Amino acid sequence: MRIVITGGAGFLGRRLADRLLARGVLRGVDGVDAAIEQITLVDVVAPAPSPDSRIVPVVGDIADASLLARVVGPGTGSVFHLAAIVSGMAEADFELGMRINLDATRLLLDVCRQTGARPRVVFASSVAVYGGDLPEPVLDGTALNPQTSYGAQKAMAELLVADYTRKGFIDGRAVRLPTITVRPGKPNAAASSFASGIIREPLNGLDAICPVEPDARLWVLSPSTAIEGLITAHDMAADAFGFSRSVNLPGLSVSVGEMVAALERVAGPTVASRVRWERDPRIARMVAGWPGACDASRARAMGFPGDDTFDQIIRDYIAEHVP
Amino acid sequence: MRIVITGGAGFLGRRLADRLLARGVLRGVDGVDAAIEQITLVDVVAPAPSPDSRIVPVVGDIADASLLARVVGPGTGSVFHLAAIVSGMAEADFELGMRINLDATRLLLDVCRQTGARPRVVFASSVAVYGGDLPEPVLDGTALNPQTSYGAQKAMAELLVADYTRKGFIDGRAVRLPTITVRPGKPNAAASSFASGIIREPLNGLDAICPVEPDARLWVLSPSTAIEGLITAHDMAADAFGFSRSVNLPGLSVSVGEMVAALERVAGPTVASRVRWERDPRIARMVAGWPGACDASRARAMGFPGDDTFDQIIRDYIAEHVP
Numbered sequence A, B: 001m002r003i004v005i006t007g008g009a010g011f012l013g014r015r016l017a018d019r020l021l022a023r024g025v026l027r028g029v030d031g032v033d034a035a036i037e038q039i040t041l042v043d044v045v046a047p048a049p050s051p052d053s054r055i056v057p058v059v060g061d062i063a064d065a066s067l068l069a070r071v072v073g074p075g076t077g078s079v080f081h082l083a084a085i086v087s088g089m090a091e092a093d094f095e096l097g098m099r100i101n102l103d104a105t106r107l108l109l110d111v112c113r114q115t116g117a118r119p120r121v122v123f124a125s126s127v128a129v130y131g132g133d134l135p136e137p138v139l140d141g142t143a144l145n146p147q148t149s150y151g152a153q154k155a156m157a158e159l160l161v162a163d164y165t166r167k168g169f170i171d172g173r174a175v176r177l178p179t180i181t182v183r184p185g186k187p188n189a190a191a192s193s194f195a196s197g198i199i200r201e202p203l204n205g206l207d208a209i210c211p212v213e214p215d216a217r218l219w220v221l222s223p224s225t226a227i228e229g230l231i232t233a234h235d236m237a238a239d240a241f242g243f244s245r246s247v248n249l250p251g252l253s254v255s256v257g258e259m260v261a262a263l264e265r266v267a268g269p270t271v272a273s274r275v276r277w278e279r280d281p282r283i284a285r286m287v288a289g290w291p292g293a294c295d296a297s298r299a300r301a302m303g304f305p306g307d308d309t310f311d312q313i314i315r316d317y318i319a320e321h322v323p
Helices: A011-023 A065-071 A087-092 A094-115 A149-166 A194-203 A223-235 A256-267 A281-288 A297-302 A310-321 B011-023 B065-071 B087-092 B094-115 B149-166 B194-203 B223-235 B256-267 B281-288 B297-302 B310-321
Strands: A002-006 A025-027 A033-035 A038-043 A055-059 A076-081 A120-126 A171-177 A208-210 A217-221 A246-248 A252-255 A275-277 B002-006 B025-027 B033-035 B038-043 B055-059 B076-081 B120-126 B171-177 B208-210 B217-221 B246-248 B252-255 B275-277
Touching: A002 A011, A011 A025, A011 A038, A011 A223, A025 A223, A038 A065, A055 A065, A065 A094, A076 A094, A076 A223, A087 A094, A087 A149, A087 A281, A094 A120, A094 A149, A120 A149, A120 A223, A149 A171, A149 A246, A149 B149, A171 A223, A194 A208, A194 A256, A194 A310, A217 A223, A217 A256, A246 A297, A252 A256, A252 A310, A256 A310, B002 B011, B011 B025, B011 B038, B011 B223, B025 B223, B038 B065, B055 B065, B065 B094, B076 B094, B076 B223, B087 B094, B087 B149, B087 B281, B094 B120, B094 B149, B120 B149, B120 B223, B149 B171, B149 B246, B171 B223, B194 B208, B194 B256, B194 B310, B217 B223, B217 B256, B246 B297, B252 B256, B252 B310, B256 B310
Parallel strands: A002 A038, A002 A076, A038 A055, A076 A120, A120 A171, A171 A246, A208 A275, B002 B038, B002 B076, B038 B055, B076 B120, B120 B171, B171 B246, B208 B275
Antiparallel strands: A025 A033, A217 A252, B025 B033, B217 B252
16 A cells, blocks of 8 residues: 655645554555555655655655656555645735646646546645635535635635546545644644644744634634544545535634633633734635534534544643643 | 627527627626627637628637637727537546636636736536535525536636636636527537427427436526526626626526427427437436526526526527528
8 A cells, every 4th residue: 555645744744644654554445454555745845754664755846747647656545635835825826826726636636547546535625615605504515615716726626536536537535624723833824824823822932913803713623633534534435425525524613712712721821811912804804704613414424533622622732742 | 899709609609799799889897888899709610700890700729828818918808708618528528628618718717817907707607517416496505516527627617717806817707507498500519419409300390319308307598598698797797796706597497398398389299299208328317417496596686687488488499590
């Protein structure tokens, strides 16, 4: 069993690789678990070195068809496609977002198709595919109406995954990730970056700016549950998806004010007081367009895991990342 | 006011051009009606010659960026993008469908963007963007879940139109056309071709094969009302669209059996008896995936016209096309 992870040097990609290495097996194209022999991490930057010989780093541009053809072959049973230009950057640089979020996805699916092996492809989509006049909660059958270029590109990529699957070119599965929080490390250009920053920075003794109002509602998921969701999507039997290969993972619906209140419960008022409220209209507008809650009953019925409480997400982050 | 119609040699394209010539004016990018000076008809085949000097035929491949750059310029106020690979052909030739239905649409929008003039772009989408487990009727807020490559490509193109519009690159409007019937001329490779054939051929004294069951339900629109819908979409104020630039035109929901019964009422039992029922599983499967009825209340509230009865659609066809 050989696996390719795009965006493999990123936070989720590297964490997924570690989880797969620890797991040791993954469902093969024949539906039977097989030992993982190799995990190729493709990214524009080199991943942190791994002592595990099963990890093969490949540095390059995933919009380059020749690179993709080099890393995906007839022996590739599974592809986790996580590489993306994040929301804030895709909004600022339209061409770059189209090239990576749409064109590279299509190239990747074409390369998978050319292997003739019909690999399982797990695509990391996003709740940013939703927008406009949204029902509360958003349903799996709610129309995709993205109000960002990132969301539009993810929605188009989902349509590609679905049609390539229907045609029998690949065996695709698209999971719509909620906002992943709490991420370690530094802020990034995602409009949702603050959703980690307002927890992470105060725990590190730093002030954090919250660019949205306390009542702004987010649909969130912890990193570890997101990773389990990607693996669950991969291993699931094809017919469990029915008419749609896209699924909303079970997130938690929390307001930003509730997130900071949870931080105060878990880490105390001094830590929570490091959050400063400074509204940024550009970010507030993008976030306001995303769903604050989704109906996850389909995902739960399919067996996707969720988080229990945001307090627990913070405690897990502290246990793993705060000395 | 200079207009470009892609697919301009086709049935709808040519008919739209004639209607625009007769009308003489069209809403400009400034929101004011302006006299039509030129209509460029772009198509892979030459359109029937026109005595009207405002018609400029251009024969070429709309997936060719240089051709598009030649026909769309800063003086282009409006583009009607009707060119497409029809459903049956897009299913048989995946690459061709992607190249024309997706790539050429994107090239066209890019060329429109490059003019800097933010032209009005009316995109002919299709109810084939819907599929899977559909509510009856399908709502404007129902998720796009195409079960054909044609539908997937139209859905992706709608997302492009919406995002290019949101970014201010164009002023786009996508109308989801019901099955257009009764079309004159010959059968084509659309899976819905029979929906015209079962009326047209019997009226011409020929037998027609119906490849679906009598209870198969179609969402249909007459050619002339479809043309009015395209023009209505073009002339509508931008803010009338709200959060979505895609709209389901008001069709009629009729079963194929009801269509043949209407033919018998209008043209008599001898004519209607020329319909032969021979199920074609490939076509029946594609048609079964399309909505049989849509909720057109949004389109009607916006002022889009509909047809009264299928009997009237047949009578109009006879008046125009049957000697």
